[in-house]
Amino acid sequence: MNNQSGPAAASAPAVQSPSIAVLRDVHFDVDSGKTVFSGLDIEIRRGAITAIMGPSGTGKTTLLKLITGQVCADHGQVVVDGLDVARLNRKQMYAMRRRMGMLFQNGALLTDLDVFENVAFPLREHTRLPERLIRTIVLTKLHAVGLRGAAELFPQQLSGGMGRRVALARAIVMDPEILIYDEPFAGLDPISMGVVLRLIRSLNSALGITSIVVTHDVREISQIADSSFILAEGKVVASGTTAELRDHPSPIVHQFVDGLADGPVPFHYPAPEYHAQLLGGKVFA
């Protein structure tokens, strides 16, 4: 891994604050009226691996969309590297996003381009580098994820784990400052999972990239995360290091970390009283 003079020569702000992304009192409702966040506070430290965890449906992906500016908070503030995301115009937004990389859950590779062109895509769109240099950069990044040999394959020919690694190569091709992972372990076999885990850690330590990992695979992420946030019911219910979370008094954290079927997050979806419904014969109250 070499931190070569990449195209996106990061122009660091004069005063580096220790936190690269801050969410303050964020409220967010989806269109259907369902509340996703009600008073969310998160601070992500520069250069660290931060895990965002929580049961399904707690808006982890929405959180990523807030940070990348794909959606705007109804109330509260999202600040990324000193910039208020909600106030950026399209041009500034794109300038901000150039310093980010994101790994989507299903890779999100462009299906009409082969692996090489997928990784080269951001370079071709944003720079006017000579073809030889593009080739060098792309092969370096592919080598870093161990898929230099797959450069000529098409996304349809890749397994889930390989696709995700290619997507990772694409995410780092512009040498971003922040890398965001959306469920990087979901649906992977143990070997691929180990590979992705190693990649996240090595990218973070070798390049100093700030990593935000959204996941619910507690065991895997606790091996590498510097700090974690657990979301539930629109708020942060717990935060801290892995060890701190393990000894957290809150029952919901306990349930989540230990993977218990019943607890504060109930096993049963809200329903009328069981016997009454069986005897009454009326399915919908």
Place this chain on the structure above:
Amino acid sequence: MRSTRTIDISTGLFVLLGFAAILFMVTQITNRGYSLKSDSYRLTASFENIGGLKTGAPVSMAGVTIGRVEDIQYDMKLYKAIVTMRISDKYRAIPNDSDASIYTAGLLGGQYIGLTPGGSDVPYKDGEQVIMANDAIVLESLISKYLFNSAATKPGASTPAPAPAAQE
């Protein structure tokens, strides 16, 4: 995923085919491309009424197309329609006392100009005006003439003529 070369060639072929189709339409199915300008001469004729005559209509002699109507103007001094015809050079020797009439092809067909040769030895020259021009026969005026005549001769017993569909 096909190679870019295949895409380029197919796209080129497609665009070429499209333009060929447009060219075909413009030159082969309108009277535009059917140009007689290079080796032809002009005759004009003035009519009281040209009926439904249009530019591009054929000019024929004895049923043979010898040219086309090039232009139709209305003369504000003569209160007449001035029709300009392009006649092919092959038919140079049209006697200069030939007359022009507007005929209808079939009952409902388009209208054309028919030239009937006269007896003169001198042919028409380029740009000359045809001496005698017979107007288009307008169906409605024929009918009304017939109706009024019969009404005048036999009052009260007007025969309802079966009116054929009006033109256009």
Place this chain on the structure above:
Amino acid sequence: MITILREFVQSFLTFLERVGLLVRFALRLAVILPSGLLRPRPIIEQVYNTGAMSLVIIMTCGLFIGMVLGLQGYDLLTRFGSEEYLGTATAISLLRELGPVVTALLFAGRAGTALAAELGLMRATDQIAAMEIMAVDPMRRVVLPRFLGGVIAMPLLVSIFIVVALFGAQLVGVEFFGVDSGSYWSQMRSAVELSDIREGLVKGLVFGVACSLIAVYEGYNAMPTAEGVGRATTRTVVISAVVTLILDYILTASML
């Protein structure tokens, strides 16, 4: 009664909202149009996808429409003893109406659905979101070339359709029924005006803009699910067909 009225108002408001969104989408495309024209490469690819790939179906349908016109036209015209006008009748009806309209409907079915499904899938598999994150405007990179490809391909497809159909009608009229070949073409020539061709091409262009716009809009804004993609393609065909016919009436009325 009140509920029915309220529902009606509600659906009317939804309709207005959709129209407004479509107009905004179109305006955004118009704004980025100049920058999109600077990159011809993706546009060429889309002309290939929408135009060249539709060629076979357009030519097949053109041939058969022409042959049907030959049959019907001959049957009708012989009643008046004026079968030499077969060429005129076919040419005028093809140029003014059938060519652009049938091509637009086929275009919506073949290229429009393909566009909508492709964009819908890109939406469903996060490819569009990924581009956004990579600071690449998907409207510029993905939507605009597809739209322009359709707009360029459509008038060409219309022309090809018409010419093939003319030969189809000639095949039936002249070869089967023995209409004089000379009068077929010469009667056509004397009746067809350049303005008829212009009308056909203008209609083709307008339908091309409408159908491509609807296809990319529906695909781009598809719900990111398998069902959403399916619905986007269905909507593309239905809306394109209705809009084509409405526009056809407006254009015909304004050009007569």
